[in-house]
Amino acid sequence: MKIKIEDLINSVVDAYCAGQGVSKPADFGYDLHPPKESGRGDLACNVAFRLAKVTRQKPADIANVLLPMLVAKTGEKSPVEKIELAGGAFLNFFLKKEDLGALLVEIHEKNEDYGRSAFGKGKKVILEFVSANPTGPLTIAHGRQAAVGDCLARILKFTGHTVHPEYYLNDAGRQMNLLAKSVWVRYNELLEIEKPFPEDGYQGEYIRDIARTIIEKEKKDSLLKETEEKAVEYCGHYAVKTMMAWIEEDLAKMHVHFDHYFSEKTLYVKKSVDHALEVLKERGYLFESEGALWFRSTDFGDDKDRVVRKSTGEYTYLAPDIAYHLSKYERGHNMIVNLWGPDHHGYIPRLKAACQALGYPPEAIHIGIVQLTTLFRKGQPVRMSTRAGEFVTLRELYQEVGVDATRFFFVMRRQESHLDFDLDLAKEQSQENPVFYLQYAHARIASLLKFSGKSITTHVKLDLLAAPEEAELIGCLAQFPDFLIQASRALEPYRLSDYLRQVAASFHKFYSCHRIVSEDPELTKARLLLADATRIVLRNGLALLGISQPESM
RNA sequence: GCCCCUAUAGCUCAAUUGGAUAGAGCAUCUCCUUCCUAAGGAGAGGGUUGCAUGUUCGAUUCAUGCUAGGGGCACCA
Numbered sequence: 001m002k003i004k005i006e007d008l009i010n011s012v013v014d015a016y017c018a019g020q021g022v023s024k025p026a027d028f029g030y031d032l033h034p035p036k037e038s039g040r041g042d043l044a045c046n047v048a049f050r051l052a053k054v055t056r057q058k059p060a061d062i063a064n065v066l067l068p069m070l071v072a073k074t075g076e077k078s079p080v081e082k083i084e085l086a087g088g089a090f091l092n093f094f095l096k097k098e099d100l101g102a103l104l105v106e107i108h109e110k111n112e113d114y115g116r117s118a119f120g121k122g123k124k125v126i127l128e129f130v131s132a133n134p135t136g137p138l139t140i141a142h143g144r145q146a147a148v149g150d151c152l153a154r155i156l157k158f159t160g161h162t163v164h165p166e167y168y169l170n171d172a173g174r175q176m177n178l179l180a181k182s183v184w185v186r187y188n189e190l191l192e193i194e195k196p197f198p199e200d201g202y203q204g205e206y207i208r209d210i211a212r213t214i215i216e217k218e219k220k221d222s223l224l225k226e227t228e229e230k231a232v233e234y235c236g237h238y239a240v241k242t243m244m245a246w247i248e249e250d251l252a253k254m255h256v257h258f259d260h261y262f263s264e265k266t267l268y269v270k271k272s273v274d275h276a277l278e279v280l281k282e283r284g285y286l287f288e289s290e291g292a293l294w295f296r297s298t299d300f301g302d303d304k305d306r307v308v309r310k311s312t313g314e315y316t317y318l319a320p321d322i323a324y325h326l327s328k329y330e331r332g333h334n335m336i337v338n339l340w341g342p343d344h345h346g347y348i349p350r351l352k353a354a355c356q357a358l359g360y361p362p363e364a365i366h367i368g369i370v371q372l373t374t375l376f377r378k379g380q381p382v383r384m385s386t387r388a389g390e391f392v393t394l395r396e397l398y399q400e401v402g403v404d405a406t407r408f409f410f411v412m413r414r415q416e417s418h419l420d421f422d423l424d425l426a427k428e429q430s431q432e433n434p435v436f437y438l439q440y441a442h443a444r445i446a447s448l449l450k451f452s453g454k455s456i457t458t459h460v461k462l463d464l465l466a467a468p469e470e471a472e473l474i475g476c477l478a479q480f481p482d483f484l485i486q487a488s489r490a491l492e493p494y495r496l497s498d499y500l501r502q503v504a505a506s507f508h509k510f511y512s513c514h515r516i517v518s519e520d521p522e523l524t525k526a527r528l529l530l531a532d533a534t535r536i537v538l539r540n541g542l543a544l545l546g547i548s549q550p551e552s553m
Numbered sequence: 554g555c556c557c558c559u560a561u562a563g564c565u566c567a568a569u570u571g572g573a574u575a576g577a578g579c580a581u582c583u584c585c586u587u588c589c590u591a592a593g594g595a596g597a598g599g600g601u602u603g604c605a606u607g608u609u610c611g612a613u614u615c616a617u618g619c620u621a622g623g624g625g626c627a628c629c630a
Contacts, residue, residue: 033569036576046572052610059610087573088610133630175630292628303556303626310628317630345557346625369558371624413566416558418623420565425579433592434578440592451589479569486569498567501577512585512594553592 002043002478004079005093006032009047012069016062020055028054033482034475038468041084041092042100042475048089059089066091100474101462101526107477107533108458115480115540119488120161126328127153129339129370130251130258131168134243135179135202138250141341143394144419145370147410147546149339150256151493154544159488164333167258168324171240172265173317178202180236184228186211187235191221210239250394254403255546267323273315276323276358277308285357295322300353322354329358337366337491339415345369366491373410373419382423401426404547408435411545412497434501436553438542441504443553444511445535452517452528460526469510470530476506480537484544493545500541507534 009032017024028050035044048063055062063085070091074080079099084092107114129149132142153165170176182201186208189195214235215221223231244261251258267273277293280286285296291311295318298305308319328336336355340347348367355365375382375392382392398406405426412434413419425433449456465474479499487495516527542549 031569031572035573036568037573040573044573049572049610090573170630173630290628294628307628312628314628316628342558342624343630344625348557369624371558417566418559422565422579428592436592437578440590444590444593448589482569490570494567495569498577499569505577508593509595511589512591515589517589553590 002032005043008070008073008078008080009045012066012073013047013051015069016051016066017054022055025054034479035090035092038472040086040090041094042471043093043095045091045093046089048091052089063089063091097463097466097471100471100478101460101465103474103478104462104465104529104533105458107536108456108529111536112540114536115484116158116160117481117485118160119485120156120159123161123335124333125156125161125163125335125337126331126333127156127163127165127337127339128168129165130256131170131340132247133170133175134240134247135175136204136243137206138247138394140373140375140392140394140397140421141370143254143397143406144373144410144415145339145341146251146254146256146394147407148370148415148493150254151407151411151496151545152337152339152491153257154546155484155487155493155496158544159484161335161488164260165258167261169244169261169263171263172268172320176236176240179207179239180232182207183211183214183235183239184232187214187223187231190215191224193224207239210242211235213242214238246395250398254394254398254407262324262327264320264324267320267327272323272327273319276326277319279326280322280354280357283357295350295354295357297350297353297357300349300356302349302353306350318350318354321351322358325351325355326358329355329360335364335366336360337368339368339370342369342371368415368491370415371418373421375421375423377423404439405433405435407546408438408497411493414492414494434497435547438500438504438538439548439550440553441507442535442538442542443550445507445531445538446551448511448516448531449528449535452524454525454528456529456532457525458529460529461522462526464523464526465530467514469506469513470527473503473506473510473530473534476503477533477537480541496541496544500538500545503534503537503541507531507538 009030013024013028030045030047030050032043032045032047034042048066049059051057051062051066052059067083067085070083074083079095081094081096084094086092110116127149129152130138130142130146132138138146149165153163156163178198178201181198182203185195185197185201190208190211214223218238219234223234226234277286280295285299286308287294287296287305292307293309294305295308296305306318307316308322309315325336338351348369352362352365352367356362375397401409401423409421409426410419426435428436465471480503483495483499487493510530514527516524516531518524518527539549
């Protein structure tokens, strides 16, 4: 429908430009979308304003020329009912009722594929998110990253991208040593041997639990007979295994899916780090100074150059990360999306620089920050301290408020802004809870269709759906594919949650104004089709958010 | 000191990426169920979009400078 109108406008624009003796710029674009205010038609277009930039004429004058040209091209077979000039130079398109209604047939036929598009065709996206160190349980912050990342993966796939969600597993380096030593000390303590606890070691009670499990289920006290080096290595290995099992369980419960867990350790085993630095060296981005090896990230706009190999011979954190991103490149991905916590904020320029040095064009690299969440209970912020090992874990959260509410609250705001998470509201099974508002709309329709006792048919008189509430709802449903494309382009899943609220509101309004199952069989058939189309959009949308779609509540 | 993010109704946030009279939810007040789920709907009040200049047909959106809050500036990870 919209495409037909676009074709119409494009042909008229070309004719107009030809008539004016100007050439249309290659990047010429305009908006065509439903206006905010009802009564301004079904699609509003600002093309006259845009042409004003090209031809240096007044927008209103241009619109006055375009209007008759457009009207001349709309005949019997055109979906356009009429075109109005308003607000200076806006062209408002009013569509024929039966053509509007034809959308409902389309939705019904496409069903679970309604909203799917080829927008991201050719894009091979590697989407890295969560990537929490396996040194403790997942926190609220990881939870939000998980929810946002997973929704994004679902949306990108639906809009035609090839997507590989990946978890980068930091199972090497200093933090792992600390974890291993922390467990080892607790293991000794439980066997009544005092050892000094490592500075900056992991204090949480779960470390003791892991040590206890090693004693009770695995090794008894036999580690004491090993060399300390081997014993610590075992503790580290066991701790990572345990922690990853917890993490994977949480992610599974949250319906968060990863194709692959990419181990940092394998980069060293396969000498990938050396290889990556070799690549940078060949391209001339490395230099030595003060005994260390540096990456000239300033070539790509970073504040200062960065050390990749310390004077001690050890690699910095950046080195394996470069190798990891080289692997992304070598595996054939042409678009990188990383979702990180706010603590990695200052790290973005150097990694972007590294990606560019490895051959990615700047526009293919997207590094987004998922901001922190503050939990509120009874209007008061819930204190969270990781220092003493007292977390509010992700597990505690979804067990308290449920997976649906947890996921929804995490994605309902723009991810780069700080989130206030109201625990009482999330648990509330009432009108105040935004999740229930959406799910209620879905359940209400499911129940309604059941009540009607009829199956949905597309052989209906679509022009019967002429009430303002009906037209508004249809207009709302029509925008689903567009909103998904917007969410994909901006990499912002919250746009979908916002849209679905509009759909639900629009439906509730329609429902309370009009009786759907009535004495009039034709009208009933038409309204049932509309209700069912709404159900399809809500169901597809909720599925993309990873939230259940209840048939009854 | 330098860099990044944020600033919109009492509160939490939108505004289709520069479009028409800046919109929702919560909170406050008023109203709507002999009938398909009232977990719903209708209505009222509430705004100098932090401040100031600028860019143009048009600015909440872009630029510059302030102000306030948050975060970051390691041969840490």
